[in-house]
Amino acid sequence: MERYYQPEIECAPREEIVRMQNEKLVKQIRRVWDVVPYYRKKMQEKGVTPDDIKSIDDIHKLPFLSKADLREAYPYGLLAKPLKDCVRIQSTSGTTGKRVVAFYTQHDIDLWEECCARAIVAAGGTNEDVCQVSYGYGLFTGGPGLNGGSHKVGCLTVPTSSGNTERQIMFIMDLQATILCCTPSYAAYLGETMKEMGYGPDDIPLKAGIFGAEAWSEEMRRDIEKTLGIKAYDIYGLTEISGPGVSFECSEQHGMHINEDHFYAEIIDPDTGEVLPEGQQGELVFTCLDKEAFPMIRYRTRDICVLTREKCSCGRTHVRMRKPQGRTDDMLIIRGVNVFPSQIETVLLNQGYAPNYQIVVDRVNNTDTLEVLVEMTPEMFTDNLGDIADRQAKLGAGLLSMLGIKAKVSLVAPKSITRSEGKAVRVIDRRKI
Amino acid sequence: MSVKQISVFLENKPGMLNQLTAELAKSGVNMRALSLAETKDFGIARIIADDTLGAMNALKEAGFVASLTPVLAFEIPNEAGGLNKLLGIITDANVNVEYMYSCLSPRGNSEAVMIFRVANTQASESALQARGLWSLTQEEI
Structure with missing residues (x-):
């Protein structure tokens, strides 16, 4: 028996959803035109005014927003509410070292947490459940989002945050946690560790997992489901739009329902910007219909995926998106964190290295590893092992503060980094997803 | 030298x-x-x-x-206490040894040569020479 957090919205007839979207979009566009000079300027450049936006069908007339806009407008340029009305920021690592900072009013936090609550209920969660949130808490949206959703559902929330696997397992067993929220790679790692400790799927109290923030395969899903004895649900989101819960899987495990009463999705041709018909693969674009503080309008996610409005047997009527098939740019997601090669390059250059580097991403024991190979140069080299080790440590610290995750720094022989046709191969991703 | x-x-x-x-x-x-x-x-x-x-x-x-x-190269007698004598002098001069290794004396006299890097090359060298130890030059070695 399928259960819903907000059945009247999640299972609303299509025409009702469209009516809601029409109304919200018209209001939102008029508002951002009035209060955000950056949006108004972009619209003027495209020759659009709020009068041109009469329904959701007019959305294609609006200009796109990209990561470059976020950088340019950082930090307050896209803010659509006075700071006194904002209650929170969340942040992600961004290209060229500039983080994306997203603002939330209490209304925005509530709608985000409601979206997460829908995902938890879709995974079978009720107020009888013990929900362990092992996503990182802090600037990263994973922990706060699912934490809020879990509260809304009324689960007993266990905010373990990420790391300390032994303690995670202790809480799962001692408090009989039934729902686990974390990255899929961490779920797999927890599963392997518990297996080594002698816990079989029947000993583990978990029944469902909500896993997102990084790419994972169907094969990995089956593996996790088998070791932990659970049903594993995918969840999708991005800080710019709110965080996890932009879309989520239902019991059908066949595409993620987008919460389109809040986030309107389009698929476009990444080269021409043209909107593609349903079922065609292209770049995913989101418009925040009723977020207040940071309402992204036609934000290009660079995620490549497909949408379908086909009826889902779970009863939800919201559009589904397929798991993104890749990125339009070179971003890597490592342990749930966005990493751009350009960020690594920035750190190297800042510390006086030549940009001769290679990024090696691998998955060891189901946890992503990041290694940065740096070519030794005459400028760097001294006869003193300690000095070189110090420089290595300093580079490691610089990478940690830029990326937010730990990287192993390895010094390699000059000219040893593989070059194809004269160009260095920057990224080697050995993860089998 | x-x-x-x-x-x-x-x-x-x-x-x-x-x-x-x-x-x-x-x-x-x-x-x-x-x-x-x-x-x-x-x-x-x-x-x-x-x-x-x-x-x-x-x-x-x-x-x-x-x-x-730049490193120092000093010949030491190939006998018990040979290196100890050299280190004693460096210690008296309050100089820190960073690393040290050895090779055979080029003079073919079966003596040993200690090659080492110290924090203060000049102070160690004068101290050792003052105590009569034989330092080797680039040409000699």
Whole structure:
């Protein structure tokens, strides 16, 4: 028996959803035109005014927003509410070292947490459940989002945050946690560790997992489901739009329902910007219909995926998106964190290295590893092992503060980094997803 | 008189040292002394060569990162307490030894030569010479 957090919205007839979207979009566009000079300027450049936006069908007339806009407008340029009305920021690592900072009013936090609550209920969660949130808490949206959703559902929330696997397992067993929220790679790692400790799927109290923030395969899903004895649900989101819960899987495990009463999705041709018909693969674009503080309008996610409005047997009527098939740019997601090669390059250059580097991403024991190979140069080299080790440590610290995750720094022989046709191969991703 | 030591960066993987010696062999450089220092993922080869300039050129051309470091070379008697005497003098001068290795004396007298890097080259050298120890020059070694 399928259960819903907000059945009247999640299972609303299509025409009702469209009516809601029409109304919200018209209001939102008029508002951002009035209060955000950056949006108004972009619209003027495209020759659009709020009068041109009469329904959701007019959305294609609006200009796109990209990561470059976020950088340019950082930090307050896209803010659509006075700071006194904002209650929170969340942040992600961004290209060229500039983080994306997203603002939330209490209304925005509530709608985000409601979206997460829908995902938890879709995974079978009720107020009888013990929900362990092992996503990182802090600037990263994973922990706060699912934490809020879990509260809304009324689960007993266990905010373990990420790391300390032994303690995670202790809480799962001692408090009989039934729902686990974390990255899929961490779920797999927890599963392997518990297996080594002698816990079989029947000993583990978990029944469902909500896993997102990084790419994972169907094969990995089956593996996790088998070791932990659970049903594993995918969840999708991005800080710019709110965080996890932009879309989520239902019991059908066949595409993620987008919460389109809040986030309107389009698929476009990444080269021409043209909107593609349903079922065609292209770049995913989101418009925040009723977020207040940071309402992204036609934000290009660079995620490549497909949408379908086909009826889902779970009863939800919201559009589904397929798991993104890749990125339009070179971003890597490592342990749930966005990493751009350009960020690594920035750190190297800042510390006086030549940009001769290679990024090696691998998955060891189901946890992503990041290694940065740096070519030794005459400028760097001294006869003193300690000095070189110090420089290595300093580079490691610089990478940690830029990326937010730990990287192993390895010094390699000059000219040893593989070059194809004269160009260095920057990224080697050995993860089998 | 300090001696010029060649320090070479070596990535910690099979065949790196072999590549280094191959380059030196090809250019007819004879190593008088060699010492290896390593960390988990890289190492430094420290070499005293009969032809320092020739060795440096050959290594740089082959793509190695190498630099020259001044070190001291002192002959010590090849007998119990030989090294102890030398270290006692350096200790009295309150100088820190960074690293040290040895080779045979070029004079063919079966004495040993200690090659070492200290924090204060000049102070150690004068102290050792004042106590009658024999320091070797680049040419002698």
